[in-house]
Amino acid sequence: MDTLHAPARRDSSYAYAGPEALRQPIEAALRQVVDPEVAMSIVDVGLVHGVSVDDDRVQVVMTMTSAACPVADVIVGDVEAELDRVVPPQMQIRVELVWEPAWTTGRMSERAKAFVGW
Amino acid sequence: MEARAHTGTPAPVRLARLAFLSVVGVMLVAGVIGGLLRAGVAVPVPADSAWPGRAVSAHAFLMICAFMGSVVAIERAVAVKERLAFAAPAASALAGVLMLAGIPGAAAWLAVLASLAFIAVNVTVVSRQRAAHTALLLTGAATWLVGNLLYALGNRPAMVVPWWFSFLILTIAAERLEMTRLMRRRPAAAATLFICLGLVLAGSAAFAWSPLWGGWLYGLSLAGLAAWLVSFDIARRTVAADGLSRYMAVCLLLGYAWLAVSGLAWMATSLGFAARDAALHALGLGFIFSMMLGHAPVILPALARVKMLFGWFFYLPLAVLHVSLALRLFLGPVDFGLRSAGAAGNAAAIVVFALTVVGSAMAWRLKYPASSRKRHAIPAPH
Numbered sequence: 001m002d003t004l005h006a007p008a009r010r011d012s013s014y015a016y017a018g019p020e021a022l023r024q025p026i027e028a029a030l031r032q033v034v035d036p037e038v039a040m041s042i043v044d045v046g047l048v049h050g051v052s053v054d055d056d057r058v059q060v061v062m063t064m065t066s067a068a069c070p071v072a073d074v075i076v077g078d079v080e081a082e083l084d085r086v087v088p089p090q091m092q093i094r095v096e097l098v099w100e101p102a103w104t105t106g107r108m109s110e111r112a113k114a115f116v117g118w
Numbered sequence: 119m120e121a122r123a124h125t126g127t128p129a130p131v132r133l134a135r136l137a138f139l140s141v142v143g144v145m146l147v148a149g150v151i152g153g154l155l156r157a158g159v160a161v162p163v164p165a166d167s168a169w170p171g172r173a174v175s176a177h178a179f180l181m182i183c184a185f186m187g188s189v190v191a192i193e194r195a196v197a198v199k200e201r202l203a204f205a206a207p208a209a210s211a212l213a214g215v216l217m218l219a220g221i222p223g224a225a226a227w228l229a230v231l232a233s234l235a236f237i238a239v240n241v242t243v244v245s246r247q248r249a250a251h252t253a254l255l256l257t258g259a260a261t262w263l264v265g266n267l268l269y270a271l272g273n274r275p276a277m278v279v280p281w282w283f284s285f286l287i288l289t290i291a292a293e294r295l296e297m298t299r300l301m302r303r304r305p306a307a308a309a310t311l312f313i314c315l316g317l318v319l320a321g322s323a324a325f326a327w328s329p330l331w332g333g334w335l336y337g338l339s340l341a342g343l344a345a346w347l348v349s350f351d352i353a354r355r356t357v358a359a360d361g362l363s364r365y366m367a368v369c370l371l372l373g374y375a376w377l378a379v380s381g382l383a384w385m386a387t388s389l390g391f392a393a394r395d396a397a398l399h400a401l402g403l404g405f406i407f408s409m410m411l412g413h414a415p416v417i418l419p420a421l422a423r424v425k426m427l428f429g430w431f432f433y434l435p436l437a438v439l440h441v442s443l444a445l446r447l448f449l450g451p452v453d454f455g456l457r458s459a460g461a462a463g464n465a466a467a468i469v470v471f472a473l474t475v476v477g478s479a480m481a482w483r484l485k486y487p488a489s490s491r492k493r494h495a496i497p498a499p500h
Contacts, residue, residue, distance in 0.1 A: 036416055038300055039356045039363035045300070066296045067247035068255055070196040071420045099246060105300065116355050118302045 013046050013109050018053025022087065026051055026058065029082040033075060040115060042075065046107025049098065057092045058083060063103050072097060127423065138204075138211070139422055142188045145214040148173045149180030150465050157446075157461035158454060169218045176217045176225075178275060181402065182282040183229045184214025187262060189410075190289055191236050192421055194255075198242050206235035226270035233263040250308060251296040254315070258288030261319065276329060279398070280322040280336055286406050287318055291343065294370075297352045307350050314342040321384075333388020333397075340401065341381030347374045362415055362428040365436075369412025372440055376404025379447070395457065396447040403464055404443050411436055411471055418475060426475065427482040435474055439467035 016023055030048055031041040042048055042062065049061040060079060064072050076095045083093045105113075127135075152173030154161045163170040173180060188207040195203035209232035216225035240256040265281030295311060321336030348354070351374070357367035383396035415426050446460020 034363075036362040036366060037297060037356070038352060039359035065299060066249075066251065068194060068197050068243045068252060068292075068296075070193040071416055072197065074416075074420045102247075105303075108300065112300075113302075116301050116352060 013043055013107060014048040015050035016052075018051065018058070022053055022058075025086040026053070026083065029086045030060070030079065032082045033078045035075065038116075040112050042079070044109040044112040044115075046103060046109065046112070047075075049101070053087075053091075056090060057094060058087050059094045059096065061096045061098055063098055063101075065103050067099060132423075135422070138208070139192075141211045141215065142185060142192070142207070145180055145184035145188065145211060146468070148214070148218055149177055149185055150468060152177035152180060154461055154465055158458040159462045159465075168220060172218055172220060172222075176222070178279050178282065179217055179225070179229070179269070180214050182279075182286065183210055183232070183262075183266065184217065186286060186406065186410075187229075187232065187236075188214075189421075190286070191232070191239070193417060194236070194239050194243065196420055198239055198246075200239075200242065203235075203239045203242070206232050206239055209235060223270075226266070229266045230263065230270050233259065233266045237263060249296075251292045251299075254288055254292035254295060257315075257319075258285050258292060261285045261288060261322065264322075277325050280325050280332065283401055284318050284322045287340075287343070287401075288315060290406070290409055291315055291347075294347060294351055298350050301350065301352055301355075304350070307346075311343075311346050311350075314339050314346055317342065330388045333384050337381045337384030337386075337388070337397075339381070340384060341378050344374050344378035344381060347377070365428070365432050366412040366416070368433075369408045369436060372436070373405045373408035373412075376400045376408065376440075376443070380405060383447075392451050395450060399443065399464075400447055403439065404447075407439065407468075408436070411439065414471070414475060415478070424479045425482045425486075426478040427485055429478065429481065431474055431477065435467045435471035438463060438470055442467060 016026075018026075027043065030051075031043050033042045034040065035042060035045060035047075038045060045065070047062050047064065049063060051061075052059045060083070062076075062079070064075070076097060079095050080093050087093065148169070151161050151163065151170060152175075155163070155170060155174045156177060161170075187210045191207035191210060192204070195207060209228050213225045213228040213232060216222075216228060237256065237259045240252075240259045244252045244256050246252075261281050262285035265278050265285060268281060269278045291311065291314075295308070298307070317335055317339030321332055321334075321339050323332075324335050325332030348371070351370065353367040353370040353374075355367075356363045357371060358364075359367070377400070380397055380400035383393040383400055386393040387397050411432075415428055415432065419425055442460045442463020444460075445463060446457050450457030450460055
């Protein structure tokens with residue numbers, strides 16, 4: 001878990017721990033999941049805290065901007081479905097929704113900030 | 119949430135969910151029929167049945183408490199993921215059934231219980247996330263309780279309805295405030311919003327002793343809120359996107375225009391002009407229903423667990439709604455026939471929207487047949 005909450009790498013908004021070969025496919029898959037309300041991917045909004053991959057499991061730790069969001073399960077389902085397309089079939093996919101650390105605007109990507117006029 | 123070991127939702131749960139959503143849908147249909155009869159539309163209803171008359175007199179109760187209140191309470195229950203939280207929408211939907219069954223006293227007090235349960239759910243939300251928008255959601259729930267108590271105690275509609283609308287207005291404002299957290303925080307933006315919403319509450323309360331002051335305060339607050347939303351909402355940005363995001367933004371921005379119209383109409387009504395239909399329905403249909411149309415492609419999959427394919431056809435019911443509402447509210451005051459035609463168009467928009475939702479769910483199933491879905495996985499709709 002510690003690795004997931006480690007400081008984000010410069011070129012990605014979330015921490016990644018796992019084989020290099022899967023880094024790009026997983027990020028591309030996560031970027032497919034868009035919150036239509038804000039027209040941005042969950043990666044750009046900064047909802048993904050971290051991804052860790054071991055031999056038989058890929059784990060995503062993410063948050064939502066609001067605890068009153070009824071769409072959380074749909075977004076989590078979309079993340080699972082997109083990961084399902086890119087990770088090896090024997091791997092389990094686990095998406096964990098957490099409220100700590102809370103989402104802040106500091107987690108948004110530069111692209112996201114430019115889109116909403118920062 | 120562990121994937122690839124997913125067993126799916128048990129059939130009894132799916133059936134219960136479908137039955138519950140159907141009851142909420144029946145509340146919408148009954149409320150709309152009551153509204154059409156009020157507007158002088160010749161709806162073919164059984165002549166020997168008492169429920170159409172009850173739907174006419176309880177139109178606002180059915181639309182706001184039994185339908186929209188239930189939808190909002192289901193949304194919140196889905197968000198908190200507590201089975202007990204569904205007691206609130208179950209009670210508000212059942213209250214609508216009792217109202218149509220001719221037991222208005224029990225219906226009104228059951229609505230009080232529904233709003234009490236809904237307050238408890240919102241306290242849970244606030245305890246999980248202490249933020250301005252969750253506090254506003256809780257305040258909205260409290261205004262629903264005030265409206266329901268006033269109604270159960272037999273107060274006249276002119277005192278009750280502003281509180282019921284305030285519940286929906288505060289709920290929507292809270293959700294929009296949450297979205298504006300993504301935007302750069304401008305000085306005084308939050309404070310201005312709280313002043314507008316404070317005026318909404320002050321206006322609601324003022325109707326108890328002065329329709330004039332109530333109308334002015336309420337109308338001013340709605341116009342101010344519309345200006346705030348147009349100035350700060352993220353929809354101004356997302357309207358430049360495409361697909362579902364743009365559609366949602368169009369729904370929102372059209373809704374904000376009607377919110378401003380409604381504000382002016384509340385003020386005009388308090389001065390004696392015949393603008394009550396505009397005050398109520400620019401708000402209920404133009405602002406709130408437009409918001410619902412915008413969010414349905416996102417919210418319905420969460421509530422009903424059905425995937426939907428977005429397409430241009432979603433703009434059809436939206437256009438029917440706004441054109442028919444303009445006909446009703448701008449030309450209705452000079453010609454009652456046009457008011458009726460506009461009201462029929464409003465109802466048609468809701469029917470077309472229901473067909474759009476069904477068509478979009480079927481289109482998704484055609485595009486992603488079961489055989490193409492890898493393992494348990496379902497492709498994301500966006």
